[in-house]
Amino acid sequence: MNVATSIGKVDYDGLIPNNVGLGQDERVKRALEKWHPGYIDWWKDMGPDGFQESLVYLRTAVSVDPKGWAKFDYVKMPDYKWGILLAPQAEGRTIPFGAHAGEPAWQEVPGEYRAMLRRLIVIQGDTEPASVEQQRHLGKTAPSLYDLRNLFQVNVEEGRHLWAMVYLLQKYFGTDGREEAEALLQRRSGDADSPRMLGAFNEKTPDWLSFFMFTYFTDRDGKMQLEALAQSGFDPLSRTCRFMLTEEAHHMFVGETGVTRVIQKTCEAMKEAGITDPYDIARVRKLGVIDLPTIQKKANLHFSLTLDLFGNEISTNAANAFHAGLKGRYREHRLDDDHRLEHSTYPVLRLIDGQIRNEDAPALSALNMRLRDDYVNDANVGVGRWNKVIESFGIPFAIKLPHVAFNRHIGEFSKIHADVDGMVLSDAGWASKRADYLPGDSDKEFIESLMQPQFEPGKFASWIAPPKVGIDNRPGEFEYVKIA
Ligand code: BYC
Numbered sequence: 001m002n003v004a005t006s007i008g009k010v011d012y013d014g015l016i017p018n019n020v021g022l023g024q025d026e027r028v029k030r031a032l033e034k035w036h037p038g039y040i041d042w043w044k045d046m047g048p049d050g051f052q053e054s055l056v057y058l059r060t061a062v063s064v065d066p067k068g069w070a071k072f073d074y075v076k077m078p079d080y081k082w083g084i085l086l087a088p089q090a091e092g093r094t095i096p097f098g099a100h101a102g103e104p105a106w107q108e109v110p111g112e113y114r115a116m117l118r119r120l121i122v123i124q125g126d127t128e129p130a131s132v133e134q135q136r137h138l139g140k141t142a143p144s145l146y147d148l149r150n151l152f153q154v155n156v157e158e159g160r161h162l163w164a165m166v167y168l169l170q171k172y173f174g175t176d177g178r179e180e181a182e183a184l185l186q187r188r189s190g191d192a193d194s195p196r197m198l199g200a201f202n203e204k205t206p207d208w209l210s211f212f213m214f215t216y217f218t219d220r221d222g223k224m225q226l227e228a229l230a231q232s233g234f235d236p237l238s239r240t241c242r243f244m245l246t247e248e249a250h251h252m253f254v255g256e257t258g259v260t261r262v263i264q265k266t267c268e269a270m271k272e273a274g275i276t277d278p279y280d281i282a283r284v285r286k287l288g289v290i291d292l293p294t295i296q297k298k299a300n301l302h303f304s305l306t307l308d309l310f311g312n313e314i315s316t317n318a319a320n321a322f323h324a325g326l327k328g329r330y331r332e333h334r335l336d337d338d339h340r341l342e343h344s345t346y347p348v349l350r351l352i353d354g355q356i357r358n359e360d361a362p363a364l365s366a367l368n369m370r371l372r373d374d375y376v377n378d379a380n381v382g383v384g385r386w387n388k389v390i391e392s393f394g395i396p397f398a399i400k401l402p403h404v405a406f407n408r409h410i411g412e413f414s415k416i417h418a419d420v421d422g423m424v425l426s427d428a429g430w431a432s433k434r435a436d437y438l439p440g441d442s443d444k445e446f447i448e449s450l451m452q453p454q455f456e457p458g459k460f461a462s463w464i465a466p467p468k469v470g471i472d473n474r475p476g477e478f479e480y481v482k483i484a
Contacts, residue, residue, distance in 0.1 A: 010063055010083065017083030019064060020167070031170040032084075035181055039162075042185045043078060046133045048155055050140060052078055053484040056152045057471065061085050061160070064243055072472045074482065080156045084167045087242035095233030096332050097339040098325035105235040109172045113324045116317075117234055118173055120327060122180050123197055124229065125165030126187065127222065128158045130201035131214070133189035138211055141451035143461035147208070149471065149480035150254045154215060157247045164240045172236065199409055200305040207447045208464075209262060209290060213302035216255030216382060221309045223248050224330055224375045231328025256382045257467060259299075263386055264465040265289050267393040278397040285446055288462035292390065292397045294447070297439045299399055300420060303379065304407035310372040312411045313348050319364035329367065330374040346370055349404060351412045356405050356422055376401065407438065455483060 010019045015033060022029045044052065059070040060081050093105040109117060132155045142148035162184065169177035187194045195202045200221075205214050226248060230241035269287040270276070278284075284291040311318065321327040322341065329335060337344065346366040347358045363370075380401060387398045403422030405413035417430035420437055434440075439447075454461045458477030470478055 010061075010085065012062070012081070016163075017062075017081045017085075019083075019085055020171075022084065025171075028167075028171045031178060032167065035166060035170070035178075035185075038182070038185050039082075039159075040078060042129065043132075043159065046129070046136060046188065047159070048077065048132075048139050048152060049136045051148075051152070051481070051483065052076065055482040055484070057149055057474070057478075057480045058153055058156060059472070061243075061247070064088060064246075066246070069246065077152060077156060080159070082156070082160045082163045084163055085243050086236065086239035089235065089239060093235060093238075095325040096231050097328045097341075098233065098323050099340070100233055100325040101339050103233075105233050105238070107235055109234065110324075113326060114173070116321060116324060117237070117326055118169070118176070118180065120229065120321065121165050121168050121237065122184070124225065125162055125169070125180075125184050126197045127201050128162040128165065129184060130187075130189045130196035130198075131218070132158050133196075134201065134203070134205040134214070135211060138205065138208060141208065141453050142455070143208055143464045144454050144459060144466075145457055145480040146460075146467060146471065146478075147258070147464075148455070150258075151211065152481070153471075154219075154251050154254060157251070160247070161244050164244055168236060168240060199308050203305055206444065207451050208258075209295070209298050209447055210302065212255050212258030212262065213298050214255070215251050216259055217299075217302040217306040217379060218309070219248060219251040219255060220379055221306050221375060223252065224371050224378070225309075227330050228327050228332075228371055231332040233325030237326075252382075256385070258464075259295070259382075260386055260389060261465040261467065262290055262295065262463060263292070263389050263399075265463055266292060266295070267390060267395055268465065270395065271393055276395065278395055288450065290447065290450070290463055292395070292399075294439065294443050296399055297437060297443060299383075300402045300406065301438050303401050305409075307372060307375075307404055308408060308410040310375065311368040313350060313369050314361055314365045315368045316365065318367040319362075322364060322367050327367075330371055341367075349412075351405075351416060354416075354424060356403075356413070356418065356424065372404070376404065402437070455481075 010017055011023055014023060016022060053076060055074040056077060057072060058075045059072050061069055061083060062071045063069045064085050064087055095101055095103050095105055135151060135155060138151055139148055166181045169181045187196050189196045190202045200218055205211055226241045226245050230238050230245060232238045266289040269289040270284060273287055275283055278292045281291045281293060341363040344363040345360040346363040348361045348366045348369045349356055350359050352359060383399050383401060390397050402420035403418060405418035405422050406420050408414050417425040419425055419433060450463045452461060457479045460466050
């Protein structure tokens with residue numbers, strides 16, 4: 001049997017479902033089995049708070065066939081089958097970019113790039129448990145069983161994505177890979193001594209609107225970074241990321257439709273009450289829905305936090321990773337250039353003499369920016385769909401993504417304050433306007449007051465509309481979580 005056909009088959013019998021032939025790889029199998037109890041301990045300590053005995057209607061990946069890879073059933077979360085699944089190996093695949101473009105893709109770690117590759121895998125791995133930690137308390141205030149189930153689906157799949165990275169560390173990086181795998185279970189989101197590696201993953205996800213914004217904006221960074229890593233010349237990483245992207249799509253769906261449903265409910269309530277001014281915030285809030293300006297503030301916050309995840313505007317790390325053939329561009333294969341970029345430039349927004357201006361930079365150094373630009377375009381598509389909902393109610397309001405210089409903590413613009421249109425502000429100017437742009441204490445208190453659980457099948461909290469269709473086509477009153 002050739003590798004390409006055997007790889008589609010998932011071995012479900014052992015402790016760790018997989019399509020990587022773990023049964024024949026005693027060393028890695030033992031390493032993962034040793035790591036497993038620590039993972040379960042982490043899940044119980046830092047995964048969803050409560051609900052561990054509840055039966056949750058979850059999808060589990062049972063194949064990597066794009067037409068039918070998931071099976072839906074009731075599962076207790078700690079019994080979820082966190083498997084290791086790689087997309088099928090493409091026969092004859094070559095390295096798509098960089099100095100090694102055109103050479104056969106690596107099946108083993110290229111020695112000269114070992115440290116760089118390990119760092120990329122560790123950073124990617126670190127975000128997965130971090131997001132579960134950030135969301136662990138949300139179950140208690142879920143606006144419906146449908147949403148509760150979606151939260152848990154996202155959580156178990158982020159857990160599986162951790163497994164995906166840990167597999168690569170254990171299989172390809174020996175002792176230091178094992179140490180990194182352990183450390184991934186030790187760091188904690190927001191911990192003063194041992195925080196998660198990237199800024200946005202140490203922030204709080206305090207309420208469900210934040211959860212939807214996070215899955216819309218931050219999971220979309222996940223999509224972009226995974227797309228870039230899916231191009232990797234290191235074939236096992238490419239194949240791992242390609243399958244992760246299949247799951248990631250649902251997470252962004254949860255975010256996009258979540259925000260849509262919040263907007264829908266607000267607009268419906270405003271219409272019913274005859275409120276036409278979206279800035280009549282006190283009256284809108286009395287209806288038990290979230291006013292549109294507050295939704296905009298949450299979008300400003302989560303979008304700007306997520307932009308920080310693209311790193312510095314000018315990055316030698318990014319240039320080196322591309323040159324080495326480890327991390328490509330978004331949809332590298334569709335781009336029509338030499339895929340080496342040694343002589344090309346790319347326009348980058350920079351801070352020049354206190355002004356925000358475009359400047360051409362060497363394309364290799366500007367790769368973080370290129371990915372960020374692709375991200376902003378992608379993020380704008382769903383925002384357009386949110387605005388269609390508002391428009392359909394005739395309410396004069398549109399959600400708008402803030403300027404990339406707004407509220408930044410990494411890169412060029414971390415040195416300045418800018419408003420949502422990219423106008424540079426003095427410290428005093430920022431201090432006086434901040435509350436217009438970002439959620440303040442009273443916004444947080446109001447949202448928190450709405451976060452009351454609604455666990456009756458088919459019912460929804462006051463501030464969110466039901467979804468258009470159920471998960472796995474289940475009817476409205478379906479009991480997505482049997483709470484124990
Ligand atoms: N916070 O050269 P630079 C996801 C550090 S999300 C803290 O510009 P580079 C998910 C940087 O590490 C996707 N530190 O960095 C979503 C470097 O430090 P060293 C996650 C930061 O490497 C939702 C220094 O500053 N995957 O999957 O070009 C739920 C110089 O920076 C930050 C990846 O990110 C920051 N934000 O770019 C669940 C892919 N930014 O090495 C999951 C892998 C930069 O000098 N990671 N620094 O000590 C990468 O490709 C890159 O490391 C980054 C940074 C894009 C993150």
